[in-house]
Amino acid sequence: MSDTLEPPAGAPEPPMLHGVLLSDSHGQRVLHPTREQYVTTVRTLLDDTYSMCADLTAVDYLTFPNRTLPDGIAGERFELVVNLLSIERRERIRLRVQVPADDPSIATLFDLYPGTEAMEREVYDMFGIVFTDHPDLTRILMPEDWDGHPLRKDYDQGRIPVQFSTDFAARESRP
Amino acid sequence: MNDAAVNDAAVNDAAVNDIVGTIRAGNEPAQGLKPRSELTARELLREVGAVLRMSEAEAAKLGDLPLDPADDQTMIINMGPQHPSTHGVLRLMLELQGETVLRCKPIIGYLHTGMEKTGENLTYMQGGTNVTRMDYLSPLNNELVFSMATEKLLGIDGDIPERAVWMRMLLSELNRMSSHLLFMATNGMDLGAVSMMIYGWREREEVLRFFQKVTGLRMNHNFIRPGGVAADLPAGWRDDVLHLLEMIPPRLEEYDILMTGQPIWRERLQGVGVITAQEAIALGATGPILRSTGVPWDLRRDTPYLHYDEVEFDVIVGSYGDAFDRYAIRLNEIRESIRIVHQILDRMPTGDYRIQDKKVTPPPRARIDESMEALIHHFKIFTEGFKVPEGEAYVAVESPVARSAATSPATARPPRTACTCGRHRSSTSNACHT
Numbered sequence: 076m077s078d079t080l081e082p083p084a085g086a087p088e089p090p091m092l093h094g095v096l097l098s099d100s101h102g103q104r105v106l107h108p109t110r111e112q113y114v115t116t117v118r119t120l121l122d123d124t125y126s127m128c129a130d131l132t133a134v135d136y137l138t139f140p141n142r143t144l145p146d147g148i149a150g151e152r153f154e155l156v157v158n159l160l161s162i163e164r165r166e167r168i169r170l171r172v173q174v175p176a177d178d179p180s181i182a183t184l185f186d187l188y189p190g191t192e193a194m195e196r197e198v199y200d201m202f203g204i205v206f207t208d209h210p211d212l213t214r215i216l217m218p219e220d221w222d223g224h225p226l227r228k229d230y231d232q233g234r235i236p237v238q239f240s241t242d243f244a245a246r247e248s249r250p
Numbered sequence: 251m252n253d254a255a256v257n258d259a260a261v262n263d264a265a266v267n268d269i270v271g272t273i274r275a276g277n278e279p280a281q282g283l284k285p286r287s288e289l290t291a292r293e294l295l296r297e298v299g300a301v302l303r304m305s306e307a308e309a310a311k312l313g314d315l316p317l318d319p320a321d322d323q324t325m326i327i328n329m330g331p332q333h334p335s336t337h338g339v340l341r342l343m344l345e346l347q348g349e350t351v352l353r354c355k356p357i358i359g360y361l362h363t364g365m366e367k368t369g370e371n372l373t374y375m376q377g378g379t380n381v382t383r384m385d386y387l388s389p390l391n392n393e394l395v396f397s398m399a400t401e402k403l404l405g406i407d408g409d410i411p412e413r414a415v416w417m418r419m420l421l422s423e424l425n426r427m428s429s430h431l432l433f434m435a436t437n438g439m440d441l442g443a444v445s446m447m448i449y450g451w452r453e454r455e456e457v458l459r460f461f462q463k464v465t466g467l468r469m470n471h472n473f474i475r476p477g478g479v480a481a482d483l484p485a486g487w488r489d490d491v492l493h494l495l496e497m498i499p500p501r502l503e504e505y506d507i508l509m510t511g512q513p514i515w516r517e518r519l520q521g522v523g524v525i526t527a528q529e530a531i532a533l534g535a536t537g538p539i540l541r542s543t544g545v546p547w548d549l550r551r552d553t554p555y556l557h558y559d560e561v562e563f564d565v566i567v568g569s570y571g572d573a574f575d576r577y578a579i580r581l582n583e584i585r586e587s588i589r590i591v592h593q594i595l596d597r598m599p600t601g602d603y604r605i606q607d608k609k610v611t612p613p614p615r616a617r618i619d620e621s622m623e624a625l626i627h628h629f630k631i632f633t634e635g636f637k638v639p640e641g642e643a644y645v646a647v648e649s650p651v652a653r654s655a656a657t658s659p660a661t662a663r664p665p666r667t668a669c670t671c672g673r674h675r676s677s678t679s680n681a682c683h684t
Contacts, residue, residue, distance in 0.1 A: 101643045125501050126531050129646070143640060158644060162531070162545065165552050169644060190534030201366075216359035225367055232367060 089146065093119045105169045107148045113155075113172050114182045121224045122161055125168060128188035130158040133174070133198045137228035152176035153204055159185070181204040188241050201226035258318055331360055350472060373635025374400050378472040386469050388434055390425040390461075391649040393474035398555065400476040402643035404610065404636075411602040414478035419556045420491070420594045421464070421474065421648075423587045427498065428582045429650035430459040430587075434505060438575065441518050445510055454502050460490050468487070476636075477611050478604025491595060496589055503586060519574035526571060537648065540577035542568035551649035561593045566589065585652075610636050 081090055082090045095116050097109040108116040115171045117166040134154045136142060151173035159168050174181055184191040187235050196215040203224035214221060223230050266611040274303055339360035345353040349508025351665035369380050378544035381396040382389040401407040435450020458468040461485055473480045509515045525535070527543040540547055548565040550558040566582045612631045 101405075101640060103644055105642075127536075128534050129536070162547055164612075166645065167553075167646070182567075191534050198574065214359075216362040228370075230548060232371065232536075 078087075088207055091178050093123075096145055096147060103167065103169060105146060105171055105199065107173075109131060110172060110174065110181055112188075113170070114224065115248055116170065116183070117157070117159070117184055117187055120168065123163040124163045125159040125166075126162060127160040127165070128184065128194075129160045130156070131184070131191050131194040131198065132156050133202045133204055133226075135202060135226060135228045138175075148173065153179055155181060155198070155204065168193050178247055180207055183209040200224065230237055333587055350652060373446055374476055374638060375632060375635045378475055379470070382470045382472050385649075387429040387670070388425050388650045389469050389471055390421045390474055391647060393472065394422055395647045395649070397474050397476045398647070399640065399643050399645040401646060403638045403641050404476065405639070406477065406605060406607060406610070409418055409605055409607070411605060412479055412599045413482075413601045414605075415556050416598050417483065417603060418474055419558070419561075420598070421461075421479075422556075423590050423594065424457055424460065424491075424494070426650040427494075427584050427587045427591075428454045428461075430584050431457070434509075434577075435579050438509060441515065443512075443515065446505070446508060449501070449504070449508070453498060455467075456494060456497060459492060460487075463487070463490060467600050475604070477607060478557050479601070479606075482603045488595060491591060495591060498588060500583065502581065505581060510581070514575065521570070521571055521579055522573040523576075524570065524572045537650075540581045541566060541579055543571035544569050549646055553646070555647055557597075560597070561590050563590050594655070 082140065092104075092106060095112055098107060099103045099142060106116060117149060132155075135152065136150060136154060137152055140150065140152075142150055146241055153174035153176065155170075155172040155174055157170040157172070159170070161167070179202070183195055185195070185208070186207075191211060192210065193215060195209055196211070196213065198204050199209075199212055200214040200216050201224055213219070217225065278397070327344055327346060328341055329344055332341040333340075333342075341357040341360075343355040343357060344351050351376065365380055365384055365417065369377060373379055376401070378393050381392045384392050398407065401410065418673055431454040433449050433450075435447045438444070438450060439445025461471065462468050465473040465480070525533075525543060527540075527545050530540045530545065532542045536547065544567055546565050546567050550563070551565050563586045566579045566586065568579055605665070608627065610631075612628050613621070617624040618628050
């Protein structure tokens with residue numbers, strides 16, 4: 076159990092919102108829906124004045140498999156992070172959805188927030204998470220013929236060979 | 251997909267699975283516009299308010315058209331990536347019917363430099379040098395939001411010394427002025443008021459000169475850091491700011507003469523690029539774009555950070571959501587920033603400019619000469635960085651230009667820094683156990 080999440084003393088009932096596990100992170104509310112609950116939860120929040128999707132991004136937790144998550148949430152390699160904003164109530168809420176590495180796909184939010192189109196394309200481009208039913212799932216930042224998804228942790232940063240490299244063997248073999 | 255089954259949900263699902271299957275097999279779709287004949291009515295309808303602007307009836311009519319590619323009387327051409335009207339590089343893929351643009355797909359990424367990937371290998375101390383470059387028009391706001399998110403994770407966000415907070419406000423407002431001045435300059439140039447470019451750059455340069463005096467650099471300052479700011483304000487800073495505050499308002503009056511009241515200027519902006527409040531919200535637009543549609547949303551007022559709740563200013567709101575409103579809002583926001591800076595000058599407290607927390611603050615330069623411990627402390631902080639506890643935080647600030655940054659850091663190095671387009675700056679932090 077994370078120390079940021081404080082369950083009420085003596086009551087094992089975890090806090091819930093719209094049937095989804097709710098946790099607290101530095102005073103900010105975070106929802107942890109499953110992939111199946113994801114779109115339904117967002118739709119409920121949209122009806123509940125959360126009219127703007129401020130941000131949609133992802134994190135690759137390949138190198139941090141044992142991160143702290145609320146009880147009942149099994150950490151997967153990818154995590155989709157969605158920030159919703161209620162202009163009426165001046166509130167924000169964040170959703171963190173676990174996306175497994177062997178099936179990196181999740182439903183699109185395009186029907187609810189058209190502005191997520193580009194953000195989902197970016198997540199697809201950078202992490203290789205496929206958004207089902209997205210109207211135009213193509214790379215957005217990297218060139219079309221790019222190989223791999225650069226923000227994955229197992230994607231090497233790469234180097235540009237420089238003239239003054241100490242790798243003498245490589246220098247000599249250069250035409 | 252045959253035309254009888256265009257709206258058939260089952261076939262649609264099969265098509266979606268098809269796309270997913272192709273992507274998994276390593277054959278990714280090309281970055282092109284799909285031929286209109288291949289779009290379903292449902293897809294066209296969904297795009298209302300997003301990329302495509304057409305009425306529902308029009309879209310529905312398109313769905314009824316026989317799917318005959320030979321009858322597709324449209325042409326797709328590229329504008330850019332090296333077009334004089336696109337500052338930086340941007341390619342617009344346009345679908346034309348005669349001289350009418352039917353659809354437009356912007357192709358971006360030409361300036362993508364992988365800063366998020368770079369950030370993964372930087373410590374929190376070095377992170378500022380990276381995020382400040384994400385948007386060279388508002389570097390101080392980038393640093394501010396990164397620092398605020400890091401401070402939240404460290405749990406020191408309430409302990410930042412007063413002087414540091416007011417200094418951050420001063421710099422962030424001056425940065426808003428310099429950013430909006432550049433907006434005036436480049437937009438004036440694009441719309442035919444070419445002399446405006448020089449005037450805008452001239453005023454911006456005065457602001458940058460002040461930044462240079464305070465931080466040492468015109469831009470990419472790395473001045474606002476976790477725990478406070480890098481140095482105190484230099485001697486004579488108050489006079490420099492007062493000089494700016496006296497110089498800029500009459501120049502803004504000149505802009506009014508050159509642009510605001512000009513019939514040509516008005517012709518070219520009024521009623522152009524109109525978006526409704528509903529569209530702006532659906533698309534996630536914030537800042538001046540959202541305010542131009544009449545939504546009074548300003549993070550400085552609505553979710554106050556720093557000490558914005560203690561200063562008086564107006565949130566400038568438009569009423570038509572057109573290009574003219576977006577211009578006028580920025581022009582008047584410079585005036586509001588001047589108002590805020592006047593109040594900051596009155597309220598600027600004395601005291602420390604960074605938190606005295608040995609965990610995040612390097613020792614003063616003079617101590618390094620006389621104390622071995624201070625030298626080691628300094629070395630450790632700058633080589634290894636400081637450790638940030640596991641957790642995640644989200645911080646949003648009202649930033650002058652369209653960017654929003656999200657960082658997800660771990661113990662010593664943030665494993666994830668992301669930056670997307672929006673109209674305010676924001677920051678998420680996800681930290682993990684090592």
